[in-house]
Amino acid sequence: MIKESKSRRIFNRFNYLFLSLMGLIMLLPFLHVLAGSFSSGNAIMQGKVTIFPVEFTLLNFQAVLSDIAIWKSFGVSVFVTVFGTIINLLLTSLMAYGLSKPNLKGRPFLILFVLFTMIFQAPLIPSYLIVKELGMLNSLWSIMIPNAISAFNLIIMISFFQRVPKDLLESARIDGCGEYRTWWSVVLPLSMPAMTTVGLFYAVGHWNGYFNSLMFIRDPNLFPLQVKLRKLLVESDAEAMMQSVELTLSSIEGIKMASIMLATIPILLIYPFIQKHFTQGAMLGSIKE
Amino acid sequence: MTNIQERRTKPIITSKEIPLEHPNVKMKAISKKKNYFIKHWPLYSMILPGVLYFLIFKYVPLAGSVIAFQDYNLFKGIFESEFVGFKHFENLFTYPEFSQIFNNTLLISFYQLLFGFPAPIILALLLNEVRKMVFKKTVQTLLYLPHFLSWVIVGGLVINILSPSTGVINEIIRSLGGKEIFFMQEPDYFRSIVVGSGIWKSVGWNTIIYMAALAGINPQLYEAAEVDGAGKFRQAWSITIPLLLPTIMVLLLLQIGHILDLGFEQIYMLLNPLVTETGEVFDTYIYRVGLVGGQFSYTTAIGLFKSVIGLILVVGANKLSKKMTGNSIY
Numbered sequence: 001m002i003k004e005s006k007s008r009r010i011f012n013r014f015n016y017l018f019l020s021l022m023g024l025i026m027l028l029p030f031l032h033v034l035a036g037s038f039s040s041g042n043a044i045m046q047g048k049v050t051i052f053p054v055e056f057t058l059l060n061f062q063a064v065l066s067d068i069a070i071w072k073s074f075g076v077s078v079f080v081t082v083f084g085t086i087i088n089l090l091l092t093s094l095m096a097y098g099l100s101k102p103n104l105k106g107r108p109f110l111i112l113f114v115l116f117t118m119i120f121q122a123p124l125i126p127s128y129l130i131v132k133e134l135g136m137l138n139s140l141w142s143i144m145i146p147n148a149i150s151a152f153n154l155i156i157m158i159s160f161f162q163r164v165p166k167d168l169l170e171s172a173r174i175d176g177c178g179e180y181r182t183w184w185s186v187v188l189p190l191s192m193p194a195m196t197t198v199g200l201f202y203a204v205g206h207w208n209g210y211f212n213s214l215m216f217i218r219d220p221n222l223f224p225l226q227v228k229l230r231k232l233l234v235e236s237d238a239e240a241m242m243q244s245v246e247l248t249l250s251s252i253e254g255i256k257m258a259s260i261m262l263a264t265i266p267i268l269l270i271y272p273f274i275q276k277h278f279t280q281g282a283m284l285g286s287i288k289e
Numbered sequence: 290m291t292n293i294q295e296r297r298t299k300p301i302i303t304s305k306e307i308p309l310e311h312p313n314v315k316m317k318a319i320s321k322k323k324n325y326f327i328k329h330w331p332l333y334s335m336i337l338p339g340v341l342y343f344l345i346f347k348y349v350p351l352a353g354s355v356i357a358f359q360d361y362n363l364f365k366g367i368f369e370s371e372f373v374g375f376k377h378f379e380n381l382f383t384y385p386e387f388s389q390i391f392n393n394t395l396l397i398s399f400y401q402l403l404f405g406f407p408a409p410i411i412l413a414l415l416l417n418e419v420r421k422m423v424f425k426k427t428v429q430t431l432l433y434l435p436h437f438l439s440w441v442i443v444g445g446l447v448i449n450i451l452s453p454s455t456g457v458i459n460e461i462i463r464s465l466g467g468k469e470i471f472f473m474q475e476p477d478y479f480r481s482i483v484v485g486s487g488i489w490k491s492v493g494w495n496t497i498i499y500m501a502a503l504a505g506i507n508p509q510l511y512e513a514a515e516v517d518g519a520g521k522f523r524q525a526w527s528i529t530i531p532l533l534l535p536t537i538m539v540l541l542l543l544q545i546g547h548i549l550d551l552g553f554e555q556i557y558m559l560l561n562p563l564v565t566e567t568g569e570v571f572d573t574y575i576y577r578v579g580l581v582g583g584q585f586s587y588t589t590a591i592g593l594f595k596s597v598i599g600l601i602l603v604v605g606a607n608k609l610s611k612k613m614t615g616n617s618i619y
Contacts (some may be wrong), residue, residue: 008521015415016424019396023431026493029446032457036449048461095339098332110336111498117347119546122574122590125566125585129367130346148342170552179331209440211553215580226441230558233445253455260445267437275433 041251060258073228100161142216160194377590409495432493444558538616546603
């Protein structure tokens with residue numbers, strides 16, 4: 001390596017400084033809210049909380065966790081994420097397998113049929129009316145089915161399936177495998193990285209999304225976590241919670257912070273795993289260009 | 290795959306085929322086509338659920354957009370409701386509300402393009418200069434994190450940090466002797482908050498695609514430039530930027546196509562009645578007035594307007610980009 005010039009050294013120093021700062025900006029809001037969620041109401045109100053808890057208390061978490069509605073919502077979100085993702089992967093991979101055959105008659109038309117939905121979106125109201133007509137309102141189907149296949153994920157999967165070696169498909173055929181058997185026992189196992197990536201795309205979408213539930217779900221027993229959390233944060237659900245615990249140490253702000261942290265923890269727990277696959281996925285999308 | 294290829298190259302001699310001496314040639318052609326589908330029915334049956342999905346949830350609503358030309362009545366339904374022609378589209382341009390939300394949408398989108406689009410490019414270029422792998426990985430891990438949080442959580446964080454009584458920012462303002470600012474209630478701050486929180490959430494994630502493109506640049510180009518005496522900035526300008534241009538153009542085109550979609554979840558989370566004059570955008574308006582308020586036809590007209598503009602923009606920008614830079618998305 002050539003000896004670095006002086007200006008280069010200065011640039012490097014600033015660069016490291018700047019990037020560290022960026023990293024901190026991403027982290028600090030969490031640390032602050034985490035600290036707040038373990039602090040007493042007084043300490044929060046007086047602005048004493050920075051990134052360390054002041055007057056440590058568990059009452060905020062106690063208040064949130066003693067609310068049965070939160071647990072119900074958590075259950076709904078887990079259900080929708082697991083089953084929704086299974087439906088997504090099944091339908092997407094089946095369609096992608098069929099469309100990964102380059103000589104299939106009608107393939108160009110079908111690809112266009114899918115791509116068109118990406119550049120020209122149907123308006124919201126007719127999409128809502130269809131879900132209503134199908135009788136899905138107020139059921140968890142309305143969250144899972146209307147987003148069963150994402151055109152973007154479908155394209156990623158097609159391009160991945162096309163990279164499965166043709167020899168393997170050929171030998172599967174010679175061994176008497178039908179298309180379904182080949183899909184399930186040859187292509188899917190060979191495409192685990194793509195399945196994981198796309199699966200995670202879908203799963204994070206289910207866990208984080210709230211628009212569909214906001215539109216389609218009226219029954220409070222079926223609210224997913226994000227809808228419930230939203231009610232807590234911007235409507236007055238947090239005040240109602242206050243009634244149930246001693247008012248001295250918990251506070252509305254504290255309860256809000258505790259619920260933010262509770263909704264974040266599941267994501268943080270799987271984050272190291274997600275990060276690896278997501279980065280691959282984001283690049284998969286770029287390869288097809 | 291091989292099945293199909295074989296069919297094309299080899300003469301067909303399977304017993305299931307129609308005998309060659311069949312007298313009716315036309316008949317034979319039809320049966321041949323039919324046979325193709327019969328032979329490959331497993332493949333088509335795999336595609337079918339997906340096709341049905343797109344038909345029912347994407348194309349039927351598109352056809353259902355005719356209610357934009359009707360006075361749609363929930364009880365009469367789509368076939369009985371009265372046709373009114375372009376009435377709702379004319380209303381778009383006469384309702385003062387419409388020009389306001391159109392304005393808000395365009396402004397927020399414009400600021401997102403101006404500040405949000407170049408941010409990940411600059412960040413990726415800076416990250417690319419880092420040689421210490423541990424440092425790079427750590428920073429990247431932190432940068433990607435907000436992408437995985439829902440808008441409810443990020444909105445909650447934003448509201449918390451900007452809160453006038455307990456928020457950190459106002460704490461700092463107070464300690465500097467200033468008076469607290471009610472950020473979430475001031476229409477003037479809303480757009481900045483939307484653009485800022487959007488950048489915070491996605492800037493790190495959006496670097497990935499640029500990092501991938503940067504990793505693909507041949508290091509010999511830089512070595513050659515070094516020998517020729519080009520400094521780091523000259524190298525960035527003459528090698529890195531031109532080689533990144535295709536990626537930049539494709540992403541720019543995609544974003545231009547979505548200029549009127551601002552992402553309902555973010556704005557709706559941050560929006561409150563005090564800031565609608567600067568914060569109400571198409572998506573939230575369609576939800577609030579259309580879905581909740583029941584003005585189905587009028588808001589479907591808005592939705593159609595939005596989709597058509599999006600289509601025109603993406604096709605136009607694509608053409609322009611093809612002419613100017615040779616890059617396009619199709």
